[in-house]
Amino acid sequence: MQIRSLRDVAVGERLVVRYRLAEPGTDGSTLSDALGTCRGVDEGGPEGPVIRIETRHGVVAVPLAAVTHAKRVPPPPPRRR
Secondary structure: OEOOOHHHOOOOOEEEEEEEOOOOOOOOOOEEEEEEEEEEEEOOOOOOOEEEEEEOOEEEEEEHHHEEEEEEOOOOOOOOO
């Protein structure tokens, strides 16, 4: 489901966010994705408001101005044994 405003995302919701990188990656990429659980939107900061997403690799702070796409995603599938 497409998200109209990231300010409407509830803490604890699972989502994927595509955003522009401040500087190109080592492979020349200019976009990245963050998949995880929303931990909140902070209003302050040097880049303006940021959304914090807890991914498997840690918490990622994404400036709202850098977000190009976002949508809610279902819970992850259970781990296989």
